[in-house]
Amino acid sequence: MKKLLTRIVMVLVMLVVLNWVYSKWFFEKDLRKHSDIVELSWKVVDDSCRIIYLGESSNNNYGKEEVSHRKISDFTADYFPTVKMGDLTKSASHAQTYYYMLKHVPATSNVETVVVTMNLRSFGPNWIYSTLETALRKQLVLLEDYPPLVNRFMLAFKAYPIKTEQEWIDLIYWHRHHDPLNFPYDFPFDNNYAWDSAVGWNGLRDAEGRRDQQMTELACHYIKSYGFWIADDNVRLKDFDAIVGLCRERGWNLVFNLMAENVDKAHQLVGDDLLFLIKRNRDYLLNRYGNREGVRVVNNLSLLRDVNFIDQDWTTEHYYEEGRRMVAQNVAQCLKEFYPADYCPIEIKADTGHYRFSGEERTLNKQQPYSQALVLTADSIRPDWKMVNVAFMMKQIDGSHKTELVIEKRDAQGQASFETYPTWPQNSTLGQWEFVTFALPLDSAFRLSEQIKIYVFNFSESDVQIKDLDVSFRPAYLVPYVKAKSGR
Numbered sequence: 001m002k003k004l005l006t007r008i009v010m011v012l013v014m015l016v017v018l019n020w021v022y023s024k025w026f027f028e029k030d031l032r033k034h035s036d037i038v039e040l041s042w043k044v045v046d047d048s049c050r051i052i053y054l055g056e057s058s059n060n061n062y063g064k065e066e067v068s069h070r071k072i073s074d075f076t077a078d079y080f081p082t083v084k085m086g087d088l089t090k091s092a093s094h095a096q097t098y099y100y101m102l103k104h105v106p107a108t109s110n111v112e113t114v115v116v117t118m119n120l121r122s123f124g125p126n127w128i129y130s131t132l133e134t135a136l137r138k139q140l141v142l143l144e145d146y147p148p149l150v151n152r153f154m155l156a157f158k159a160y161p162i163k164t165e166q167e168w169i170d171l172i173y174w175h176r177h178h179d180p181l182n183f184p185y186d187f188p189f190d191n192n193y194a195w196d197s198a199v200g201w202n203g204l205r206d207a208e209g210r211r212d213q214q215m216t217e218l219a220c221h222y223i224k225s226y227g228f229w230i231a232d233d234n235v236r237l238k239d240f241d242a243i244v245g246l247c248r249e250r251g252w253n254l255v256f257n258l259m260a261e262n263v264d265k266a267h268q269l270v271g272d273d274l275l276f277l278i279k280r281n282r283d284y285l286l287n288r289y290g291n292r293e294g295v296r297v298v299n300n301l302s303l304l305r306d307v308n309f310i311d312q313d314w315t316t317e318h319y320y321e322e323g324r325r326m327v328a329q330n331v332a333q334c335l336k337e338f339y340p341a342d343y344c345p346i347e348i349k350a351d352t353g354h355y356r357f358s359g360e361e362r363t364l365n366k367q368q369p370y371s372q373a374l375v376l377t378a379d380s381i382r383p384d385w386k387m388v389n390v391a392f393m394m395k396q397i398d399g400s401h402k403t404e405l406v407i408e409k410r411d412a413q414g415q416a417s418f419e420t421y422p423t424w425p426q427n428s429t430l431g432q433w434e435f436v437t438f439a440l441p442l443d444s445a446f447r448l449s450e451q452i453k454i455y456v457f458n459f460s461e462s463d464v465q466i467k468d469l470d471v472s473f474r475p476a477y478l479v480p481y482v483k484a485k486s487g488r
Helices: 002-025 025-035 037-046 072-078 093-105 134-141 148-156 166-179 192-202 213-226 234-249 263-269 272-290 321-335 443-449
Strands: 051-053 085-089 112-116 253-258 295-301 354-362 375-377 386-394 403-410 416-422 433-441 451-456 466-472 485-487
Touching: 002 451, 037 085, 051 072, 051 093, 051 272, 072 085, 072 321, 093 112, 093 234, 112 234, 112 321, 166 192, 213 263, 213 272, 234 253, 253 321, 263 272, 263 386, 263 433, 272 295, 272 354, 272 433, 295 321, 354 451, 386 451, 403 433, 416 433, 451 466
Parallel strands: 051 085, 051 112, 112 253, 253 295
Antiparallel strands: 354 466, 375 451, 386 433, 386 466, 403 416, 403 451, 416 485
8 A cells, every 4th residue: 555655656746747847848839839829918918018908800900902000909009108008819719718818917917907809799609619619729728727737638639629610510500590589579580590591592682673692692691690699608608707707806907899890781781680689689798797897898889880891791890990990999988997197089080981970969859850960062972982871879768759860952953852761779778879770872863962961850749869970981782671751
């Protein structure tokens, strides 16, 4: 028995020595080779950063034709010139990756505040079971809370989810077939797969009424990406919860940056039902994390218009410079709470064809039925512009108002014609701000009119509040779902 105990002790001592040797001379090399994300954590420590921004490709993606390649984190840092800020950016990352990055920032570092990207799509099966997951999970093995030598053995024996591309795809399909869609109203489809199949079968139509296969496929991509219901057992939630716990343990301020999604395109291609799910999932995340002590959530979800998105044939959070600047501005406004004396305001100039009335709030009633109005002349409408996106925020007081978006066109003789579009958001909550968005075609009257006005009008005596009117023109054309009522 004594010999057995001696041998056990010798083995344990040998393992401790081997772990020490491996940690001192070989572990860092393996980390750089197999878990290069840890180098990002080391860099922000070496740079003595007080604020760190964690993101995926939304942070550093830019349009091919753009001169500026600056990141969202760079634009955010401009608001705090006296505070050192760095970023941890890794393409295809999600909350689990961010957690491991943060865990390897020493508690003794200068870090005070953490900004973490939160993508709505990352809670859906398409991202959770992405074919990129095997490679991402492999990078995390050496970062586990075990002795370095144990982690190296785990990596050698592939102790991480190893699935073929088809196996990941099969998991996505299983969840799309079986995860319920809990609409609070009658909806003809029980799951994502049935909904997607119906849209794919029926198809979208172009201006001549012919099936548009490209737009049909894009509509199906939007359903696959956003047509899900975040439930309490969603696996992504535990990763964000772990980040909350880690930041609380370290004493760091935590900001979740809920990224802008192309709600204009989602509404245009699929309609109100998809917008309902997007809004519902947004509200779930705001309620879950926005009410936690020490946590702030920046709600950028409906901030940007279709023209701000680089990718028009896929669902991504990749923005042109104006969009990156606008997201950064909202993040900076949140960080101002922690660094009021260091904050320096910056004005953002809108791109050509994009008009914003940010922050201007108005109550529409019988005495003042008009919102802010965009007034244009026909010669300001470029020939290549085919559509206009109009969006704004609305707060309903009692739900009995009759509010409509109005496109007013006046000819050379001063006669006016009007197109109106009902604006009350479907299943919205009274007393809360909600976004409304439209994608409207530019007909010949736009180009022949002497003057064009775009505004919101309340036809009832019931109050409704409007703010942040946003109008943007763009070339792409597709027959919209919403039809106008015309009058003269």
